[in-house]
Amino acid sequence: MLNAQRRRRSPLSSLANPKYIMVYATIGIFLLIYLAGAAAYGSKGFRSVRTFMLMFIDNAYIGISAVGMTMVLITGGIDLSVGAVASLTGMIIAYGNSVLGVHPLMCIAIALVVGVGLGLTMGAMIQYLNVPPFIATLAGMFLARGVTSLISRESISISNSMIDAWAGWKKYFVKLQDGEWVKIKPVAYINLNVVLFLVMIVLGALILQRTRFGRNVYAIGGSEQSAKLMGLPVARTKILVYGFNGLCSVLAGLAYALYVKSGWNLALQGAELDVISAAVIGGVLLTGGAGYMIGTLFGVMLKATIPALITFNGSLSSWWGKIATGALLLIFIGLQRIVVVSTERRSKQGGK
Template identity: 50%
Template sequence: MIDVTTPPTPQRNRPLLGAKRVYKANTKHIPVLATLVLLVVMYSVGVYNYDGFGDTQVVLNVFVDNAFLLVVAVGMTYVILTGGIDLSVGAVIALTTTVAATLLEAGWPAGVVLPLALLIGTVLGLGMGCVIHFFKVEPFIATLAGMFLARGLSLLINRNSIPITNDFWTQMAQKRFRFDDGVFISLNVVIAVIVVVLAALVLAWTRFGRNIYAIGGNADSALLMGLPVGRTRIAVYTFSGFCASLGGVLYSFYTSSGYSLHGQGLELDAIAAVVIGGVLLTGGSGYVLGTVLGVLVLGLIQTIITFQGDLNSWWTRIVVGILLFAFIVLQRLVTRKAK
């Protein structure tokens, strides 16, 4: 919505040249810090109120249960940083698990199925990126079509849930990394953490990463500055597609099944995690670390509700909605102040 009531005001009250900055606090960090504070408060509340909440395994289980979401949210972070959105991720998870399960059931070797499954989302993401860049179709609509396509294809393949009994898959699903005091994480967590670290490094240390921020900040300027806007944008959707596929593979490890209705509404969870993690929905500001915190917030809400016992699952949605509202308003305030 274009703000039609307040015309842009030219900046005034600026200091003379050479003077120090207008204000010191780095506004980019405020949302992430807010999320961190929120997380700490939630955790403390949990530890204080519930027996056993303080166990390390409780925290680790948040990771175990949300590893796939973490991977998907990382891809979503890239897309949102450029100012776009990807609605197809939930459907891609469904398509990936369905294809993987179907092929495994047909006796294909895991070594072939795994790369194929990862390729699905990547190719779909590439296609959506191309449509968005070359034909100037709104990301919302292009990825909505992608969502219909992926969900439709998976339903076409099989409407029912398909169990996965493949040895490799079972091994992966049961793989646990145990630590001295008996706590453990699953393979999914390890993969998710690797993805997170790599994604964060790429954003911070490579030209590709910085171009993503530049496009999100001002795509027209980025073009005039000679940056490869089109290539970066397509790459970002491709990456998000890949992450969704990888998320799908992790999900199939997690549930040992392929089902065309897996991941319903997961795109909303991913978007919510990214926004709560302090990434600006209009692009150009935010960190992968923030997204991780956002996913943890979502996971912790569920954990608290489980521990509480008499609270029901729908509180998750309501709380997430309230948090979304709070963070969106916070973003508005922060960006308005910066301008």
């Protein structure tokens, strides 16, 4: 009967909503691995705030890019150009400032125009020319990588007082001791990249959950045809999503430039796959329509924990990191299928 599924809503039951399963899985596995690491290498300092924050600092650029990627994946698309665009951004800043003497802010502005412009162009190709996202963004990737190499094929270091100040900005963790604020030991801090990462995650979450634009993103991922028939602005939304992802790529490139303080045409090769896998491990459905920024945050953290564990172990080859990432991806894609299939089955049985 139609009323059989009635339930009273309570805060608790809304958290038990099946749509959050993937996020719970990510958080659960993250906690499991982190706690296992803490138990095994706790004495070596794995449990310290410093280690935890370093994982953030070392992966902030991946995380920033993953914010945009999450949105693209939710529409059911994909963007392979993010690594190349980020690398191009670094090159524009490095070459512009170190070789041409352009002010870094100007360089960043140029990179933003180029990155967002490329994103919007790819979005328009996907929408109006019906080019599969994979192909359109593959072209974008080669284009951006090619232009980067055209600018310079050497690694150019960045030395600019503003960039140095940004890269050197640190906020230390402190505690109250004998009425005085002192740095905790071992020393732990966050830098600009971490702040940018967290700001982008919050911004992304707000866009996805609290704006019509964000909800249209989900609707398109659920069924583009339906979204069209419901009168939603499908074309505009899709193009803007790729534009936003371009923005995220540029910011990721900026973060990476601050992190390594150089621009190089071969930097960040394959980073797009790290970004995609972080989002997928975070529970974003590759077929679109499902995913949360909080999941992506934990996806990035989960991916960061593994190399940290390998470093702490000391005897493992770093390639185990790749193997572990591969295994995690398989687990999560398998989980996603199970969730999707079981909801399909349930809705079918519900019909009887």
